[in-house]
Amino acid sequence: MDIRQSLRRLAKADFADAVGMALGEREVSIAHVKKRFNAVTLVSVETRVVDAPPEGRWPVILDFLREFLTSNGIDSARISVALPRRATLLGHLQLPASAAENVDSVVTYELDRIFPAPADELYVSSYWRNLGSVGERIAVSVVAGLREQVDATHREMEAAGFAPSAITATPVALSDYYYFCRGDGEATAGIIYRDGDRDCLTVASDGRLISTVHFDAATESPVDRLAREVESLIPDKIGGGVELIADDDVDERAGTLASILPEKVASSGIEPTWREAVAIGAALGQLNESATHVNLLPADLVQAEEGVGIREMALAAVVVVLAATLAGSIAVKNLTLSNALASEVSRLEPKIKEVTRQEDENRRTLERVELLEQPRARSVLAYLKAMTEAVPKTAYLTTFRYKGDKLEVDGIAENASALIALLERSPYFKNVEFTAPTTKYLQSQERFSLRMELEQ
Incomplete structure (x- = not known):
């Protein structure tokens, strides 16, 4: 093992326990994963049905968590919660490679274009990957959690004495599980599972969540849908x-998700379901076993580790041993490296100054743009809700565009002409009209495009 590999393993080393929770509509899964230096062990995983009304869900969940911690003898652990799919969103951006250093600022600026929800109602986390053979562009993935759900989860758990270290999304944790099982290599998969009464597909590649969608397995095969997602993204x-x-x-x-779990990691007899794999992935993310770090908790709510514990002492011992091992070779090469580094610094210094100047100029330009940009006066959520209530269940939308005082929608319906009267009756819309002739779709449906003005 060369020095680079040793340093990479040292960077991933840890000495801690992590507990992952996967919240579902009708069930909750909890997993206990421990890491000792670079050895990861799945100690236990359990699932419990939550048969309680919405107002009584959290006491049942917290009792389950308390029992799980007690039965596994866990006194201290990093807790990560994976929110259900309905509480999270996934969006995408493509940017020039030069924007890689300012991705967070760009995402903040573009947030209202990425998601159909006001920016102040979301917590977000983002990551990016190179596009194209020469990396001239980057693809940015933005994971968002509804602020109301994130705050409620943190509030309930903190009040019970289980303040979480992280809150993530179900598809992200599932992607982290797959990345861990397949190692650090480049691997791509479509993961099929059924969440309640809906078929779901999550696409993961090179340790990153690429997409997550619902689809109808009765009318479209999983293989075909996976091929479409790969071809598109x-x-x-x-x-x-x-x-x-x-x-x-x-x-x-x-x-299967159970078959790809390394034998040396899982205790005998553990065969996780997809939700249990989500809980395992959430825990792995807290043990530095994920390629991306997604945490929807704002910085002021993140549970910080205090003091110097076993983990810090163990890692310090590893550093001392490694430093002693490398000391001889470093001493021999020190003079040569110093001369080479001095020459390289001298060569790069003008370039560094130029890059710094460009970054300062970009920052000032972005600040000017933000000052000029006026916030939206109305929330699009009211119109989206009104549209959902007005459109019959036999119709569905494929496109929803919000442009100032107008809405444009495309979709499929059994009787597209009847939609105009339905939408005109809504207090939110007026002057509803087709923007193109309706076309036949399948046997008894029509494809339509409508434009309408918004009532002030």
Whole structure:
């Protein structure tokens, strides 16, 4: 093992316990994962049905967590919670590679274009990857959690004495589970599972969540839907060995989430379901075993570790041993390296100054743009809700565009002409009209495009 590999392993080393929770509509899964230096062990994982009304859910969940910690003898652990799919959103941006250093600022500026919700109602976390063979552009993935759900989760758990270290999204934790199981190599998969009464597909590649969608397995095969997602978002992976992972027997070519879990990690007899895999992935993210670090908790709510514990002492011992091992070779090479570094610093110093100047100029330009940009006066959520209530269940939208005082929508309906009267009756819309002739879709449906003005 060379020095670079040793340092990489040292950077990932830890000495801690983590507990992951996966919250669902009708069930909750909890996993206990421990890490000793670089050895990871899945100690236990359990699932419990939450048969309680909404107002009584949290006492049941917290009792389950308390029992789990007690039965596993856990006194101190980092707790990470994966919110259910309905409480999170995933958005995408493509930017020039030069924007990589300012991704967070750009995401903040573009947030109202990425999600159909006001920025002040969301907590977000983002990461990016290179696009194209020469990396001239980057693809930014933005994970958002509804502020109300994140705050409520933190509030309930903190009040019970279980303040979480992180809150993530179900698809992110599932992607982290797959990344850990397949190692640090470049691997891509479509993970199929059923959440309640909906079929879901989560696409993960190179340790990053790429997409997560609902689809109808009765009308579209998982393989076909996975191929569409790969072709649309990661075309460079076409023909590159994309695998299909399923929580049940949906396709004979598919592996299972339980089968990809390394034998040396799991205790005997543990075969996690997809929600239990989410809980495991949430815990792994707290042990430095994920490629991206997604935490929807704002910085002021993150539970910080206090004092110097076993983990710090153990890592310090590793550093001392490694430093002693490397001391001889470093002493021999020190003079040569010093001369080379001095020469390299002299060569790079003008470039560094130029980059710093450009960053300062970009920052000033962004500040001027933010001052000129006026905040939106109305929330789009009211119109989205009104549209949802007005459109019959036999129709659905494929596009929803909000432009100042107008809305434009596209979709499929059994009787597109009837939609105009339905929308005109809403107090939110007026002057509803087709922007293009309706076209036949399948046997009894029509594809439509409508434009309407918004009532002030």
